[in-house]
Amino acid sequence: MQPVRWGILSTAKIGRTKVVPGMMKSSLCDIVAVSSRNEASAREMAGELGIRKAYGSYEALLADPDIEAIYNPLPNHLHVPMTLAAAAAGKHVLCEKPIAITSAEAEKLKEASSQVLIGEAFMVRHHPQWQHVRNLIRGDEIGELRALQVAFSYFNVDPLNIRNKADIGGGGLLDIGCYAVVAGRYFFDAEPLRVIALVDRDPAFGTDRMASALMDFGAGRQLTFTVSTQTVPFQRLQALGTRGRIEIEIPFNAPADKPVRIFVDDGTVHGGGSARATEFRMVDQYQLQGEAFSRAVRGAEPLAYGLDDAIQNLRILDALRRSEASAAWEAI
Numbered sequence: 001m002q003p004v005r006w007g008i009l010s011t012a013k014i015g016r017t018k019v020v021p022g023m024m025k026s027s028l029c030d031i032v033a034v035s036s037r038n039e040a041s042a043r044e045m046a047g048e049l050g051i052r053k054a055y056g057s058y059e060a061l062l063a064d065p066d067i068e069a070i071y072n073p074l075p076n077h078l079h080v081p082m083t084l085a086a087a088a089a090g091k092h093v094l095c096e097k098p099i100a101i102t103s104a105e106a107e108k109l110k111e112a113s114s115q116v117l118i119g120e121a122f123m124v125r126h127h128p129q130w131q132h133v134r135n136l137i138r139g140d141e142i143g144e145l146r147a148l149q150v151a152f153s154y155f156n157v158d159p160l161n162i163r164n165k166a167d168i169g170g171g172g173l174l175d176i177g178c179y180a181v182v183a184g185r186y187f188f189d190a191e192p193l194r195v196i197a198l199v200d201r202d203p204a205f206g207t208d209r210m211a212s213a214l215m216d217f218g219a220g221r222q223l224t225f226t227v228s229t230q231t232v233p234f235q236r237l238q239a240l241g242t243r244g245r246i247e248i249e250i251p252f253n254a255p256a257d258k259p260v261r262i263f264v265d266d267g268t269v270h271g272g273g274s275a276r277a278t279e280f281r282m283v284d285q286y287q288l289q290g291e292a293f294s295r296a297v298r299g300a301e302p303l304a305y306g307l308d309d310a311i312q313n314l315r316i317l318d319a320l321r322r323s324e325a326s327a328a329w330e331a332i
């Protein structure tokens with residue numbers, strides 16, 4: 001398979017430090033060019049990573065006929081406008097999560113997605129630990145899965161950080177609550193019917209800095225999560241079944257340079273004494289994500305998660321925000 005020729009929109013930290021280096025490990029991804037609002041920044045990133053071309057505007061990158069696919073890690077409010085611009089230039093787009101700020105905004109991508117591939121960059125679904133845990137659940141390892149508990153937090157009060165700017169799509173629900181939503185849909189293999197949320201907002205930023213929610217997946221299946229932008233860095237996922245429990249130690253930011261672990265526990269010894277650890281060989285989930293998208297561009301396999309999946313994630317995030325306002329259950 002010929003490698004897909006990629007262009008990178010901006011010098012965003014996640015692209016520079018994780019996603020682009022991950023993709024550069026792969027023979028399926030050729031990173032042709034990077035762009036920035038500031039040409040010096042583009043040159044600096046190109047020099048640092050060994051990328052051939054650097055553009056001083058996003059538009060110049062999109063006009064490069066050599067580029068087939070775009071990785072879009074712009075701030076959330078620019079996901080849809082620049083994905084549309086890339087699609088209009090005939091490029092496929094792997095866009096960072098969340099693909100839009102609302103489901104209504106994401107719907108604007110529908111027409112374009114019939115011309116080019118558009119996918120949302122939830123790298124976690126490409127990690128073998130997620131795939132293994134879902135296989136265990138499907139294989140009845142813990143009986144019937146009844147409850148998922150997700151915690152995801154970090155501490156960031158930098159007023160210049162995009163996460164702390166309400167007007168460009170900041171806040172914890174969009175930044176990390178989206179992972180809890182994706183986890184629920186993935187591990188329950190189902191869609192939530194209704195949600196209720198309790199949200200605390202930063203008085204100065206106006207962004208949600210702590211959000212807890214209950215999601216009803218029907219048939220007695222419940223997901224609870226807490227996400228926060230202003231508590232100690234932590235992440236964990238617990239899956240409680242009728243006969244066992246599975247814990248994913250680092251469910252979202254699995255490092256590429258260390259093995260990660262899950263625990264399967266039949267609960268016979270309190271305190272996790274009966275938990276059996278499974279260790280996963282080191283993989284780079286960003287590399288795997290880039291490879292899956294590249295194979296889809298080449299037609300070697302379908303895009304496992306396309307625009308409809310991304311719109312559904314946002315419908316659930318919309319309902320969580322409606323619930324903040326209504327202080328009541330909101331149907332999806």
Ligand SMILES: NC(=O)c1ccc[n+]([C@@H]2O[C@H](COP(=O)([O-])OP(=O)(O)OC[C@H]3O[C@@H](n4cnc5c(N)ncnc54)[C@H](OP(=O)(O)O)[C@@H]3O)[C@@H](O)[C@H]2O)c1
Pocket residue numbers: 010011012013014015035036037038041042073074075076078096097098121122123162168175
């Ligand atoms: N999948 C993951 O693991 C993961 C992790 C972190 C973040 N993300 C997602 O990736 C995206 C970027 O996050 P990040 O933390 O990497 O952000 P970041 O470092 O702040 O980068 C955003 C980039 O967008 C460009 N930009 C254009 N207009 C801007 C504006 N008005 N304000 C700020 N920047 C602007 C800037 O690039 P130039 O100056 O070069 O033009 C900037 O470097 C977000 O959507 C986030 O949700 C995903």
